[in-house]
Amino acid sequence: MKKIKYMLGACCLALSLTSCSDFLNEEPVSEIPAGEMWKTARDAKAGVNEIYGLLRSTLRENYFYWGEFRSDNVAPGAPVMADQARVINNLMSTDERSARWTTLYQLINQANLAIKYVPGISMPDVADRNDYLGQAYAMRALAYFYAIRVWGDVPLFVEPTEKYSKDIYKVRTNCETILEEVIIPDLKKAETLINRNKNFERKRISICGVWAIMADVYMWTGQYNLADQTIDKMADISSSKGRFVDFEPSIQAWHTMFTEELNNKPSDDTPENDEYSTKEFIFLVHFNMDEVGTNGYSYMYQWFSGSGNRAAVLSDQYMNIFNEADMRGDLRKDYTVKLYQNGNELRKYMSGDVSNSLNKMCEVGYPIYRYTDMLLLQAEARARLGKWEEALDLVKKVRDRAGLVTPTALDFASENEIIDYILRERQVELVGEGRRWFDLVRTGKWKEVMEPINGMSQDGNEVFPIHYSHVLENPKLVQNSYYGNN
Template sequence: MKKIIIIAAAFLGIVFTACENELDLNSPNDLTTDQYWKTESDAQAGVNSIYAMFYKDGVWARWIYFRLDLTSDEGYSNSPWTELADWTRFNYINYNFWEGNVVTWRDTYKAIFRCNQVLANVPNIAFQNEEDKKKIIAQAKFLRALNYYYAAVIWEDIPLVLEPSEPADLPEQKNVAEIWIQIEKDLNEAFEDLPGSWPADQTGRPDKGAVKAFLAKTYMQQRKWTEAKGALDYLVTGAGAKYSLVPNYRDNFTDVNENNSESVFEIQFGDQRKGGTDEAQNAAVSSNRSQFFAPRGIGWSDGQARFWLVDAFKQENSIDGSLDVRLRWTLYYPDLLADFGDKTYDRNWEWNNDEAWFRKGSRDYQRDNEDYYNQVNYRLVRYADILLRYAEVLNELGNTAEAYQYVDLVRTRVNMNPLAVAHPEIGNDHDKFLERLKTERVLELAGESVRWEDLKRWGDLDTQASVDKIALRDPDFKNFTVGKNHRMPIPQSDVDNNPNLKQHPEY
């Protein structure tokens, strides 16, 4: 299956220098910024280089999943690499631990640097069609906002860098509230110039719907419910209501039906190159997630799912009395064969009776092991998430009765009873509806990198009582310190090298 991978390898070799010493010479084989940024093709390659950051190991190729999935109560690490496992159970000793912290910070700001390069230089390039220029600038704003969004979720108070960086720069740290303001600004400006859809040969670039989705996420993390409803209105009932749930739930997690009607924004992965995650010409454009999250025997098993997820699926059967089919495609667990007749369990995997693994994005439908070159696209936002967010926002705004229908759309796809039928005890009670919605989001979205931001938005990490409840299903939260572990420490090397950057005081 041929895939569209947005990347411009030639651009990646550009050397950006800020040399003050005349003895520092540029390589005659490398371009400098003074030589570059002249043509439309330069601009296009520049914006494409931002997409290439999706394939770096600090972010969406590998390590960010340890932060978003395994640090949450959905997952954990039992890796023999103790320090790696410790960073999913809040035992942060070495703030400079590369795989747990530094490389994600580095690649996040590297992506932001590439965005800033485009935003600083492309406006000065003459284009035959000014609309093409606007689209390039708008993509850079969206991608800068996306990277700052996850940085705000993970670290909160961080440097806000809006110009191309120089080696001597000492960027100032900003409160997370200022980071959110900049994210909102970038997204609102990007919305004006991005199209409602892209032609098929440009699949993978953000459109207006992707912008509104990240605006909704941004507003919701700040509990700006009215603004969030406005963004979600566009996707659900307004001009951008072009999405629908695909009939087959699993089609969201294989390479068979990618970029479908349910996809709002997804990362385009491929297996056509077998290199590393560096800047080489043969650098991979693949996901490593399944290699690290696969069961023992077919992968590294450095990341696992908490078994309470299996039990959550089994609390309620479908209309015909069978198990919720989402369980089959969400998790590997010992009774997979007995529950669904799924013979993938017969393969040479190593199990314990109380263990489970994330299944979404695995390639068990075409092979019996995993590697570093998984080509399955990662659906960063899909319409089912949007519908459940819409229900959450309506409930927060006092429209609980109206919110039911959007949860029911998600439940109906997998043949579950309407929410009011299955759980009549909820009624129009805000708190009961929210508690049930927390479960609905787990059943639909487990292992899709949204749970950590959910826990933060709901305030479940803010009190000892709520953390104690989480610890009942995830013992790692016995290590969680309220007022501290809701955000990660900043890499200490950056703090030491920048007098304008302070370590979070709780660390």
């Protein structure tokens, strides 16, 4: 069968609709002849599912490279893991694997295809068609949100590239323009389209997933009132089990949701059936080796356990948080970290020691958004709006679960103090979830935090380099200034 290939954007790479199976056991898009795609409800389902397969390919490594390794959470692990160490030590060059945006633009192109063709597909239930379309808009928004946070200005494509032409070469579009003219409008469209009565899936975008991305974007743009209002909406979404997303008050259940709920979940063809016991998870990246072979295992065990090939350990700076007076006795510590072979290993996703054989059979999902993340974002938003007591009420829920005491508003002398306090709580609560680096950039604190650790001090160092191959292939691209002209 003929495979559809695209040459997309700045990378000038062939973007085939890849043959990796999606997580819902739908026939891969690449196995469908070009002339027959996007005709039926089954095509729509397969085409949208492929977006999630490409998200898995994009974030399998970059979840950690982009969101965790540049932060003060981690230090280099084994000496053989040089790629990760360069990112952690702020020694990146333009040939880093994490500087490639190829699969991310494949995802964007697949979303653009769905946005173009799904509206024209006749389906028995228009709500299902709208739901697929809403997921495509939300996933395009999420992909561009990652892109601008990682590289700043990036090439913009809002129409699918279906054949090679010179139009694939584009200059970089201002990141603020992408935020205001693509990401936020896409999320607002998704909000109107997602099926709130049937889509209760955490491996793909639900209405709460749309709101989670939207709240994150509003925080990034300083629209704190909108972020606060958006997070509030999540409490009104119910499934047959009650609220769809909710706070988990038990520390034991908190531990179990990472070590059991994320591990080796089956694929799911029925979005109306929620197979998760916890309501904490809003959206996650799913891994399943039965569906996609060796590409279906995640790096959650391999990169964080065993002295021989672990990519990173928890840093001294992170561990010192637990020595602060108000953090002593934090119940999360023993569930999060273990001193093993001269390194403080991230054990948040492991119930015990992990053998070498399990390292490459790991099917632990990656949380992109969960409800406690949203509550702490909301606390920050309210603090910035001058609602300090309301902010601390939200933080108290999280600290109560951790066995800690929460101060009152009278204990803080300034907004900056309370914001730092909330950010520290986010750091401990969300370690290993790809959030800390983005928090540092979003709040403008990356220099003050990272300069003493790895020398970050120059404007422009907060973004990644663009891979040199993209710059060579597209003469209209200009490298991020910190990394020179290569």
